[in-house]
Amino acid sequence: xxxxxxxxxxxxxxxxxxxxxxxxxxxxxxxxxxxxxxxxxxxxxxxxxxxxxxxxxxxxxxxxxxxxxxxxxxxxxxxxxxxxxxxxxxxxxxxxxxxxxxxxxxxxxxxxxxxxxxxxxxxxxxxxxxxxxxxxxxxxxxxxxxxxxxxxxxxxxxxxxxxxxxxxxxxxxxxxxxxxxxxxxxxxxxxxxxxxxxxxxxxxxxxxxxxxxxxxxxxxxxxxxxxxxxxxxxxxxxxxxxxxxxxxxxxxxxxxxxxxxxxxxxxxxxxxxxxxxxxxxxxxxxxxxxxxxxxxxxxxxxxxxxxxxxxxxxxxxxxxxxxxxxxxxxxxxxxxxxxxxxxxxxxxxxxxxxxxxxxxxxxxxxxxxxxxxxxxxxxxxxxxxxxxxxxxxxxxxxxxxxxxxxxxxxxxxxxxxxxxxxxxxxxxxxxxxxxxxxxxxxxxxxxxxxxxxxxxxxxxxxxxxxxxxxxxxxxxxxxxxxxxxxxxxxxxxxxxxxxxx
Numbered sequence: 001x002x003x004x005x006x007x008x009x010x011x012x013x014x015x016x017x018x019x020x021x022x023x024x025x026x027x028x029x030x031x032x033x034x035x036x037x038x039x040x041x042x043x044x045x046x047x048x049x050x051x052x053x054x055x056x057x058x059x060x061x062x063x064x065x066x067x068x069x070x071x072x073x074x075x076x077x078x079x080x081x082x083x084x085x086x087x088x089x090x091x092x093x094x095x096x097x098x099x100x101x102x103x104x105x106x107x108x109x110x111x112x113x114x115x116x117x118x119x120x121x122x123x124x125x126x127x128x129x130x131x132x133x134x135x136x137x138x139x140x141x142x143x144x145x146x147x148x149x150x151x152x153x154x155x156x157x158x159x160x161x162x163x164x165x166x167x168x169x170x171x172x173x174x175x176x177x178x179x180x181x182x183x184x185x186x187x188x189x190x191x192x193x194x195x196x197x198x199x200x201x202x203x204x205x206x207x208x209x210x211x212x213x214x215x216x217x218x219x220x221x222x223x224x225x226x227x228x229x230x231x232x233x234x235x236x237x238x239x240x241x242x243x244x245x246x247x248x249x250x251x252x253x254x255x256x257x258x259x260x261x262x263x264x265x266x267x268x269x270x271x272x273x274x275x276x277x278x279x280x281x282x283x284x285x286x287x288x289x290x291x292x293x294x295x296x297x298x299x300x301x302x303x304x305x306x307x308x309x310x311x312x313x314x315x316x317x318x319x320x321x322x323x324x325x326x327x328x329x330x331x332x333x334x335x336x337x338x339x340x341x342x343x344x345x346x347x348x349x350x351x352x353x354x355x356x357x358x359x360x361x362x363x364x365x366x367x368x369x370x371x372x373x374x375x376x377x378x379x380x381x382x383x384x385x386x387x388x389x390x391x392x393x394x395x396x397x398x399x400x401x402x403x404x405x406x407x408x409x410x411x412x413x414x415x416x417x418x419x420x421x422x423x424x425x426x427x428x429x430x431x432x433x434x435x436x437x438x439x440x441x442x443x444x445x446x447x448x449x450x451x452x453x454x455x456x457x458x459x460x461x462x463x464x465x466x467x468x469x470x471x472x473x474x475x476x477x478x479x480x481x482x483x484x485x486x487x488x489x490x491x492x493x494x495x496x497x498x499x500x501x
Contacts, residue, residue, distance in 0.1 A: 049412070050412050050425075050426045050427045050428075050438040050439045050440070053438035053440075090385040090386065090406075091385075091409060093385055093386050094385055094406045094409040094410055094451060095409065095410075097410075097450060097451045097454035097455060098409070098410035098447035098448070098450050098451040099447060099450070100450050100454065113482075114482070114485065115482065116482055116483065116484060116485065117481065117482065118481070118482045119388075119392065119479065119480065119481045119482075120479075120480050121388070121391060121392075121395070121462065121466055121478055121479055121480070122466065122478055122480065123465045123466055123467070124465070124466055124467025124468075125467075126467055127464050127465050127466075127467060128463075128464045128467055128468060128469040129464055129469075130460040130461075130463050130464040130468075130469060130470075131460070132453075132456050132457055132459075132460045134460075134470070135151065135152045135456050135459060135460060135471065136149045136150060136151055136152065137149075137150050137152065137377055137399045137400050137471075138150070138377075139234060139302045139304075139330055139331050139377045139399075139400075140302050140330050141302075141328060141329075141330045141375040141376060142375060143292075143295060143300075143327070143328075143330070144295070144300055144301070144302050144303075144330050145299065145300025145301075146233075146298075146299065146300050146301045146302070147302060147330075148181075148199075148233040148234055148301075148302055150180075150181060150234070150377070150379075150399075150400050151178075151179065151180035151181065151400065151452075151456070152390060152394070152400050152401060152456060152459065152471065153180060153384070153390060153400075153401055153403060153452055153455060153456055153459075154175075154180050154181040154182070154183065154201070154379075154400065154401070154402050154403070155171050155174075155175055155180070155181065155182040155183055155402070155403065155404070155407050155448075156183055156381050156402035156403055156404035156407070157183040157184070157185040157186065157201075157203045157236075157238070157241070157306070157402070157404070158171075158183070158185045158404055158407075158408075159184065159185030159186055159187025159188075159209075160184075160185070160187050160188070160190040160192055160193065160260070160263070161187045161255055161256070161260045161263075161264070161272075161431070162185065162187065162255070162419070162429060163185075163428060163429055164424075164427055164428060164429065164430050164431060164435075164436035164439065165190075165192045165436060166427060166436045166437070166439040166440075166441055166444075167408075167411055167427070167428045167429070167436070167439060167444075168190060168192035168193060169192045169195060169196060169441050169445070170411055170439065170441050170444035170445045170448060171198075171407060171411070171448055172192070172193055172195075172196040172198040172200075173196040173198060173441065173445035173448070173449075174198075174410075174444075174445045174446070174447070174448025174449040174451075174452065175196075175198035175199060175448070175449075175452075176196045176197055176198035176199075177445065177446070177449040178448070178449040178452040178453055179199075180199070180452055181198075181199045181200065181201050181233060181234070182198050182199065182200055182201070183200075183201040183203055183236065183402065184200055184201065184202050184203050185203055186203050186204065186205030186206075186207060186209060186238055186274060187209050187260075187263070187264060188209035188210030188263045188264050189202060189210050189226055189229070189232070189263075190259075190263050193231070194229070194231055196445075197231055198231065199231065199233045200229075200231045200232050200233060201232075201233065201234045201235070201236055202226065202227065202232045202234070202235050202236065203235075203236045203237075203238050203306070204223075204235065204236065204237050204238065205238040205274050206238070206274045206275045206276065206277060206278050206279075207264070207272070207273075207274035207275070208280075209263070209264040209265070209266075210222070210223075210226050210263070210264070211223035211226060211227075212264075212265055213265075214265060216279075217279060217280075218279070218280040220293070220297060223294065223297055223298075224297040224298070227294070227297055227298035227301065228298060228299060232298075232301065233301065233302075234301060234302040234303075234304065234330075234331070235294055235298055235301055235302070235303050235304070236303075236304050236305070236306050236331075236333060237278075237287075237290070237291070237294070237303070237304070237305045237306070237329075238305075238306045239278070239305055239306060239307040240306075240307050240308045240310070240335070240353075241306070241308055241335050250271060250272065250273055250274070252271060252420060252421070252422065253269050253270045253271045253272075254421070254422040254431075255422055255430075255431045256268060256269055256270060256271075256272055257431050260431070278290075284314075284317055284318040284320075284321040284322075285321055285325065287305075287318070288321060288322065288325055288327045288328070288329075289327075291303045291305075291327070291328075291329050292327060302330035302331060303329055303330055304329045304330055304331035304332060304333060304377075304379075305329050305332055305333070306332075306333035306335060307332070307333070307334065307335065308334075308335045308336065308337060308353040308354065308359070309334065309353070309354040309358075309359035309362060309363065310353065310354065312362060315362070315363065315366060316366055319366045319367065319370045319372065320370070322370065322372060323370050323371075323372070328372055328375060328376055329376060330375075330376065330377065331376060331377040331378070331379055331399075332363060332367075332376055332377075332378050332379070333378075333379045333380075333381065333402065334356060334359050334360045334363050334378060334379070334380050334381070334398075335356065335359075335381050335382065336353070336354070336355050336356020336357065336359055336360075336381070336382040337352065337353035337354060337355050337356070338355060338356055338382050338383055356380065356381070356382035357382075357393075357396065360378070360380050360393065360396050360397060360398060361396055361397065361495045363378060363397075364378055364396065364397030364398070365397075365495075365497070365498040368397075368497075368498050368500055369498045369500060371500065373397075377399040377400065378397060378398050378399050378400075379398065379399065379400045379401065379402060380393040380396075380398035380400075380401050380402075381401060381402035381403070381404070383405065384401055384402070384403040384406060385403070385405075385406040385409075386455070386458070387455055387456075387458035387459040387461070387462050388462065389401075390455070390459050391459060391462050391463065391466075391474065392479060394471050394474045395474045395475060395476055395478055395479040395491065396476060396479070396491065396495070397476075399471075406451065407448060407451070408428055410444075410447045410448050410450075410451040411426070411428050411439070411444045411447070411448065412426045412427075412428065412439065412444060412447075413426050413428045413429075414426055418430075423435070426438075426439065427439035466478060475492065475497075476490060476491035476492035476494075476495060476497065477490050477491075477492045478490075479491040481494065
């Protein structure tokens with residue numbers, strides 16, 4: 001659009017000069033066009049809005065429509081998993097915190113507190129002060145030699161290739177400035193992950209990108225080389241993800257540039273398919289052996305697994321083998337069926353996988369029952385935008401959280417649902433240089449950091465108001481839900497705690 005704008009400017013200028021020379025009214029058309037082009041050049045030069053930079057003049061229509069009626073774009077903000085849109089409240093929280101503008105609201109609650117499904121936490125008459133710097137958890141079991149202090153809020157897995165170079169640079173830069181971790185996604189470690197030197201959680205999927213042979217098998221030597229990079233703090237084996245559990249992944253050939261092909265060791269310009277299952281292991285025992293191998297090759301860094309819970313008995317079998325073998329991961333990431341993705345079959349997005357809250361409870365309780373919860377940290381994810389979202393998951397037993405969509409919103413994502421065709425107008429999910437160059441890295445890097453810091457500051461205030469001085473003291477008894485018009489239950493009643501002998 002910028003190229004077209006420049007071309008239109010030159011053509012209009014030449015035509016008006018000719019009109020002015022041969023036809024006096026050409027002067028008036030020139031006067032009309034000057035403000036139009038002045039606004040366009042201002043849009044191109046400004047750094048705050050990628051939409052305006054990529055689509056000068058016409059980009060203003062998006063903001064005009066939103067100011068008149070935000071709900072007009074509801075189609076474009078709908079979740080592709082559970083049919084519920086990111087509410088205006090959720091989007092506003094992210095935008096306001098990312099930009100560090102006033103995020104308070106007048107006239108009290110924005111919810112009907114008497115409606116079924118309303119959730120809330122209770123407060124104490126004796127509030128506590130909680131330091132934001134204390135909102136971290138140490139990840140590393142007795143088998144780990146290099147434990148890592150993980151923030152309660154981190155960037156969820158989103159690969160380079162799915163996201164643009166400028167998006168990755170902004171996310172990792174924000175993680176560096178805010179002292180939290182950035183999950184690479186399964187697409188491997190790119191130069192854009194390494195340049196800002198932010199802390200990385202390296203995710204390894206079924207395609208073994210960054211540690212694969214040309215045939216697609218796991219390569220121990222290549223893994224060892226990347227795992228021992230100083231930026232890599234934790235390593236995560238992805239078994240499945242919420243938006244498409246059991247399906248594997250796909251990167252459109254349109255996005256497979258020469259650079260991505262080299263990073264992933266895949267053919268140029270062809271769709272990249274990650275198979276549904278791992279080839280390095282096939283059952284619980286071999287998975288734990290693989291975890292031990294990765295821990296050894298990485299010199300004792302925390303090794304974990306990510307899953308969207310499926311068959312409950314399979315996870316229970318895994319925990320049972322952990323106890324028998326005295327071997328286990330350092331952390332487990334629980335993704336829910338409500339998780340997002342750039343592309344997935346409708347059936348998998350809508351009807352496959354267990355909802356995150358139910359899965360989290362099952363995982364936490366299984367670990368507690370086996371006596372492993374103190375060794376294994378649990379990280380939860382799924383539509384996190386507010387401090388309450390985080391506190392809720394901590395009450396259910398999580399030790400830390402990941403966020404993806406809210407981090408993208410902080411970058412300037414407008415949820416145009418163009419992630420899978422390389423035409424993201426905000427420059428976030430595209431490999432088109434013309435589009436992603438409009439995403440100004442220093443500005444967006446700061447906004448990612450701001451969103452993280454402001455959200456954790458709110459977490460500290462909420463926990464303190466509950467009379468709690470440390471997240472480890474949060475329980476299901478403190479979280480409530482209206483289940484009927486005249487009945488409220490605690491989550492301890494909805495999800496009874498397991499008894500540990």
